[in-house]
Amino acid sequence: MASIIACARxxxxxxxxxxxxxxxxxxxEHEIWASPKxxxxxxxxxYEPLPRHCRDELLEALCSGLGPAEVVYDVGANTGVYTLAAxxxxxxxxxxxxxxxxxxxxxxxxxxxxxxxxxxxxVRTEGVGDETGTATFHRSSYDELGSFRPGNAAAWTADVTETTTVPIVRLDDVEAPPPDHLKIDVEGFGREVLEGAAETIETHRPTVYFEPHVVDAGGTDYEVDWLRDRLDTLGYGAERLAEGWVFRP
Known part of the structure; x- marks a missing residue:
């Protein structure tokens, strides 16, 4: 009986x-109502119907840390809550x-x-990773779960709806003003993003806001432990928040 109730729920x-x-x-699609957030x-x-992620501690940390004329890289922007708030x-x-x-x-x-x-x-239409070129992206029935990792795109009860080839870029190859703040929320592809940004981080020392999502590798610590070790060698401190981590130089 309990299993039936759980399945129904x-x-x-x-x-x-x-x-x-x-x-x-x-x-x-129809631009019906752009609600205030x-x-x-x-x-x-x-046009997002609900104010999802508007109360994220990670978002509060990003916006409260912004200084005059600073540059934010929003990697995994989705519909833009962090981008718009910044x-x-x-x-x-x-x-x-x-x-x-x-x-x-x-x-x-x-x-x-x-x-x-x-x-x-x-707005840039590339994914971000450890190489510049193209990669297979897995679109999800839950839009925010789309990922270069199929397991993440099918997390919870979502399904992979299609795969498509998209451009992908290393942050070290991006020709743009360097970031003062680097937010990463990429559904299990975070380590690849950081590996492709090694020179950017070492040279420009942005504050990093990281939300871990690992399914295929067996848990979120896979990304976080690697990232903490890497940034610790560069003199970064770590702060744990509800949605993820802030690493400050």
Whole structure:
């Protein structure tokens, strides 16, 4: 009986998630309503139906640490909550947002445009990893779970809906102002992102905001332990927050 109840509960949760993502797609597709959001003490608008992630401690840490004319790299921007909040925090902050999912990146562009943030946000359609070229991206029935790792794209009760080849870039190869702040939320591909940013981190010493998501490698400590060891050698300190870690030089 308990197993039947658990299965029924999971089915309801799954149906709710799928309905939400369908609503999200429709709202972006038809630009029905860009609802007001409040996050980290600032306001912006987006076509995301609910204020998801607006209360993230990691987001609060990012926005509270922004100084004049600083540069934020948002790696794994999705529909743009972190990008929009950072851009809203200071008019002279520049955000470079990376989102490889072809559909989600269009949502990101719409949300940037509805806030008139085009002058301070650059949207890039590449994934980020340890090499520059192309890679197979696994799109998920839960948009925010899309990943270069199929296990992450099918986490929870999601499914891989399709695979597509997308451009991918090392941050060390990016021709743009270097980051003062580097946020990484890439569904299990974080180690590859950091390996491709080794020179950037060592030279420019950005604050790193990292949300771990590892399915294929057997747990989130796989990424975090490696990252803590790597940044510790560069004199970074680590702070644990609800959603992830902040590493400050």
């Amino acid at each position: 999971q089915a309801i949760i799954d149906a709710a998630y799928r309905s939400y993502y369908r609503l999200n797609d429709l709202n972006h 409040r996050a980290a003490g600032v306001r912006f608008r987006s 851009a809203a925090t200071r008019p002279d902050v520049r955000v470079i947002a990376f989102e490889p999912d072809p559909r989600v990146v269009e949502h990101l562009r719409q949300n940037v445009a509805c806030n008139s943030f085009e002058d301070r946000v650059t």
